[in-house]
Amino acid sequence: MPLFDCVEVEGRTAKGKPKKISACPHCHKRGITEEISTRDEKFGAVPVLVSYLCESGCKPVRGDRRHNDPNKKKREYFEKYDLGKIREIDGKQCPYWYPKDRMMHVESDIEPWGDEWRPGRNFRTVADLFTKRNLWALAVMLTTINEIENPVLRDAIKFCWNSVLLNLSRMTTNRDRLGFLKGTYYLPQNYRCTNVLGTVANKFRMMLPGWEAIREIDTTAQCISTDDARFLRITSNSIDHVFTDPPYADKEQYGELNFVWEAWLGLDTHWHEDEIIINEVRGKTEEDWAEMMRTAMKECYRVLKPGRWLSLCYHDTSEGTWALIQDIMAESGFIVDQSDAALFIDTGQKSYNQKVADKVNKRDLVINFRKPKPGELTSSIAITGDEDKTTFNEKVHQIIRDYLGANPGSTKDHVYDEVVSRMVRSGQMEAHDFNELLGQVAEEAKIERGKNGGGRWYLKETELVIADAAENAREDAAAEKLGAFIKGFLKKNPGDEGVHYSDLFEHYIYAVKDK
Template sequence: MANQDKTGSLFSEEEMTRVMGGFDFKDNTPVTCLGMEFENDETRRSYFREELRKKLPELRKIEGFPIGEDDDIINLSDPPYYTACPNPWTPEIINEWNNEKETLLKEGKRSNSFNVPFPYSKDISVGKNDPIYTAHSYHTKVPHKAIMKLLYYYTQPGDIIYDGFAGTGMTGVAAGMCEFGSDATRGEERSLGKRHCICSDLSPIASFIAFNLNNNNSAELRNFSAILEDVKQEYGDLYRTKHTNGKYGEIFFMVWSDIVICDSCGGEAKFMDLFSRIGEGRIDDYAICPHCGAEIKRSTCKKKKENYFDNRLGESRERTVSVPYLIVYYYNGHKFRKTPDAEDIALIEDIKNTPNNSWVPTLPLGEGDKMEDPKAKGVYYIHQLYTDRTLFILSKLWERCSMYNKFCLTNSIARNLTKLNRFIVNKYHMNGRINGPLSGTLYVPSEIVEQNIFDLLEVKHSPEVENMNLNNIIQVGDALHNSIIPDQSVDYIFTDPPFGDNIMYSELNRITEAWLNVITNSKDEAIANKTQNKEAADYMRLIQGAFVDYFRILKPGKWMTVEFSNTKASIWNAIQTAIQNAGFVISSVTAFDKVHGGIKSMRYTTSVKEDLIITCYKPNDSILKEINLSNSINIWDFIDDHLNHLPVHIIKGNATTSIVERNPKILYDRMLSYFVANNIQVPLDAGDFQKGLRERYIEIDGMFFTAPQAAEYEEKKKTAPNFVPMGIIVSDEANGIEWLKNLLRNNPKTYQEIQPEWMQAINGLRKGDVLPELRDILEENFIEESDGKWRIADPEKQVDLDKLRFKNLMKEFNIYVEAVNKPKAKPIKNARLEAVRAGFKECYKKKDFITIIKVGEMISPNMLQEDEQLLRYYDVATRHV
C-alpha cells in the first residue's frame, strides 16, 4: 500500500524547500527522549522508527493490529509516543511517568493520602466552540474542558489517565491542559498540574488526529498555508468561470444534478429542474414529467446510468449520470450564480482528460451496513467518491504535504470534498447553500456540491491548535487486547465507547484511512453491525472485553467515568451489564443535560435519550483479596465499602435531593450485580438484606448511611432543609413499588386517592411485560389500615409480605417453566417481569442455568435485552453451559 520511502519523507528536501518558499522546517535543537540524547527531533524520529520496524513482527500478533504495510505504519508513526499500531514503548513511558510522580511528591504537588471518596456531582456546562474542539471534526467527541473538570476531581498532578476509545484524543488534551486550567474549570482545580494520558483507538485516522491535537507541530502546520498557496498558484485557474462582462470570477461551489428517467415515457430531465425550488426554499416530493405529464415521485424516481472508462482501475464501470447544473461564484467581492456555460463544460472535460500521475487511493469501499447507498450510484472505490477536479487537486496537495501537514487535509477529505456533500435550497439563501454530508452515513445525494478546495481548506485550517506539546501515548490499539499496558498502572479512566449501532466507525473512517494507507481492523470493533454479524449480544461481549481490560489496568480503589448515549434500552442495559460483569461497581448514573448544562441523578432506562455519565469504581484491595483467597466476600464489607463511595449530600437550590444509589433497592441491586458477576453465591434475599441494612446503618429520608455519614448528612441538611424525593417513572412493577413507597412514606392514602396518580405515573412499559393491577401490588407489598388507607409495612411485617410475594412470583415463574419444557413450546408473548426476575434469581442460587436459558429464549427479546437483572443472569448462565 505504500508509495513513500523508508525514511518517511514524502518528497525530496529540495522539493520541500521549494514548497515552503525556502523555509528551513528542520529544528536542530538537541532533544532527550526516554533517557537518550539526540542531535535533533528528526534524528530522534528516525531512530525510533527503525526500532519500531524491528518490533512490528511481534506487534502484528496482537489482536486488532491495523491493516497496512510496514512502511505505511512506520511513516504514519512518530515514536516513541505515537505509533499507528500498539505502542511497544508504553511500559517504559509509564515507568518514566511514575518517576516523575516521586519528584512531584517531593515538591509538594502530590500527596500519598490523596483519596476520592464519592463521585463528581456538580454541573458540567461546557460549550463546543473551543478552537481545539472544532479544529477537526469526528463522529463523536466530548469537549476537553468538560473532561478537565473530572480530571481535577478524580486525579492529582502526575496521575496516569487511560481512554481506550480515545477518538480524536480529547482526554489527552484535557490531561495536558490541567497544567493551565481554563474559564470552564475555574474553581474545580484541586491543584493545577499536568496529568499524563494513554489514548488508544482502533481507528488509524482517529489516532492520527489525536496525535496532531496532542503535540506541537506548529512549524509544519504553519507551512500548510504555503503549500496550499503554492498549489493554488499552479492550479487555481481550474476554478475560474466567466462573469457576465466576459471577465473571470472564482467558483465557490458547483452543484451537480442527477438525470431522472420517466417511467411512463422514458423522457429525461434534471433532478434539480424537477424537484428543487431554489428561490422558494423547498424541494418537492412529487413532480410532473415535462414530456408526458406523468407524476414522478422523488424518493423512487429512476436515475440514468452510463458506462465509462475508469483510468485508475483500467476498466469500464457503470455509474449514475450527474451533470453540472449550477455555479455559485465570486466576482469583485460579490457572490453570483449562473448556469454552467460551454466554457465551464469544456474545462470539466479538459480536467477529465488531463493525465494525472499523482497517487490517489483506489481501495474498494468493501462491505458494510452503510456501503450500499454509494454502490447504488456506481461508487465502489474510494477515488470514485470525488469529482475529477477535486481528485486532481487533492492528489497534488497530498503528495506535497508532510505527514503533519496532511492533518489539515484530513478534516475535509472524507466529507466536504466528496460526492457526499449536499446542496440545500433555503429561502434565506437565494443561491442555496452547502449542507455538508448527511451525518453518520455514506449517502450520495442527487444534488452533489463540488466545493472549491482552496476556499474550503483556507477556512478549515485552524492554527490555534499549534501550541500543544503533551507527550501523551497515542496508539492504534484494540481496547480488548491492550496487553502492553501493565496491570494496575492507571490512576483514572475516562472513556466514551461506541454506542451499539449508532455509528459505524470503521465504515465511515474508511475514506480517510484509504489516503493514510492504514485501515481499521474491524474484527473486534465494539458495535452492533449486520454486515459484521454483530448483534446486541455481540456488542455486549465485545464491550465487556474492553471493560475487563480496563479493570485489569486500573488501580484498586480508583474510578472510571463512562460517557454514554444511545436511544435503545437494550444497548444501555448491555453496557451497564458489561461494566458490572467486568468487576466494577456502579456508584452513580447521571444524565448530562447539554441544553441546560446540568447533571441529574438517573436510574431507569426510560431516560436513555439523554447523554449519560456512568461513574464506577474498582473495589479496594481488601475486597479483591477476600474474593481471590476464598471466592467469597462478606456482604456487609461490600456495603460498607460501597456506601463510602456514594455522595453524602447533594444540594439543588435550597433543597436536599435524594441520592438514588442510597435507596435500599438500588443497594441490593448493586450487591447482587457484584456477587453474580464474580460467581459468588448471594447469601440474602431482598427482605433479609433490607432487615440487615436497618440493623447496621441509619435510615434517613429513605436512604441509608453509616453513622458518620448520617451525622454529616443531618448537619448539611440544615443549610437546605427542603427535601426533593427521588423521581421515579413507573416503567415496570419494581419501579411501581418504589413509586408507591415514596408516595405513602409520610402520608398514607386510600386506593381511590392513589389510583389517579398511579395512572399518570405509568409510562413506557416494556413490550411483553404484564403489570399487575394496582390493588394486587398494594396487597402484596403494603398494609391496609382499618380506615382503608394504605401505608408502608413495618420491618417485621415487611419480611412476611416479601415471603408471600416471593411465593406468588415463583408460582407464576413455574408456569413459564412448564410452558417452555413442552414438546412443541411456543414463545411466551406476555410475562410478569418480576416473576421472571425472581425465577432467574432462584435458578441461579440452585445453579439451574439450563432453565434460565430456556425461559430467556422464549420470553420477549425486548424484556430480556432491556432488563438489567434478566440480562445479567442470562449472560452468566450462557457462560456456565
C-alpha cells in the same frame, strides 16, 4: 430532467400527512402536480449550476451560471467553458496518487460492502465518492503536503486537509450552509462540488487559534496510545480514572465510516476483524460484541487503581445492550455508583432526528463504576433470579411514577434516561418495551413538532393516586429514620439542645436510599 429544476410543492404521504415534494416544473406550469420521486430510476448526475468569483474587476464580484440560464450569454459560457473544463478533466488520467481501494476491500460489484451500503449510495471505491476534479485537486494537495520537510508543519497541514475531506466529496449538500450528514455515507440527490483550495484555506484559518493553544501545552506529560482496548500495554493498578465511550452495538459503524479517511492517509485498512461492533453484513454478532466488550472492560479493571472510578458513556436505545453492559461490568468486578440522579453528557451539536424526532435517546448517558478495594465486597445488590417480567415491569413503572411525579411534563428521552440509569445502577436492567411501559402509567400531551421533539408526559390520574401513596410511604419511612437518628444522637449527646441541620442532612443523604 434534473431534480434541481423541480419545484417544491405541498404533497401528501400515503397516510395523508402533509409533506414537501418535488414536482415537474413543466407540468406545474399547466396546473398539474406530477411528483418527481427520488426513489425513481436515476440517470446519473449532471452539472446544473456553477458559482464563480471574477478576478477581473467585475461587479458584482460573485455570480453564477445555470445550465438553463435565462441569460443567453451565461448559458453559452456554461456549456463552452464550465462543462468544457469538466469534460477535459474527466477525459484525462490523474497523474497524482490517490487511494484506489475498494470499499471495505469487497471485490463484488453487486453485494453490499458493509452495513453502511445502500442502493442509493452504491459507490464501490473510495475514489467514487469524489468528482474527478475534486479527486485530482485533493491528490495534488496531498502530494504537495507530503513533500514538506518540517514534520510538525506537514502534520498540521495534513490534519487540516483531512478534516475537510468529506466536505469535498459528493456527500456535501446543496444548501446555504455547506456540510454533510454525520455518521453515514448519505449521498444527497443535489450535491455541491466545493472548491478544494478555498475550503482547506478557510479551515486552516479556523484552526490557527487551536494550534496556538496547543503550543502552550507541555506535550512531554502527554501519552497517546492506539493500542487495542482488549490488550493494553499499561501496568496493572496504575490508572487514576478511566473515561470510556465504547461502541454502541450496531448504531455507529466506525470502521466503515473511517475507511475513506484511512485509505487517503495510507493507513492500515485491514483491521476490521478486530472491531468491537455488531455488523450483520460482516457477520459480527451481538455475542461477538459482548465478548470483546467484556475483554476490554476487564482490561480497564486491571489497569485501574483499587478504589478508583470508571465513567462509562453510552448512547443506545436498545434496552438489551444496556442489560449486557450491566452484566459485563459486574462480571469484570466493578461496583456500580449508587447516586440518585441520572448523569449525562448533552452535546450542543445534534443530528436532525435528535432535534425534531420523538426519540428516547438524545444524550449520552454516563454510569460510574468503581474498582473495589482489596477485601471489599464487589456488590451490595442481591440478584435473586426470581424477578419475573411482572416484577421487572412494576419496577420500571415505579421509576416512571417517581420521575414524572417530581418532573411532570418531561419529554420521553428524559424519562428513558432515568429508567436506564436507575436500573443499570441497581443491576436489574433487562430488555423491555419502554414505550409500552411508559404508556401504561403516563399519557402524552402533544406539542408542536420540532420543538424539543415529541410531546410532554404526565402521570395518568390513577397513577397520581398510586404515586401519592408511594410518596407518602417514602416520606413516612424517611421521617422514621430521621426520628431514630435524632433520638440516638441526643442520647449520646445529652448536653446538646438539638441536632444540627448539617448532621441531619448528611444522615438523610446516606441513610435514606429510597428518596
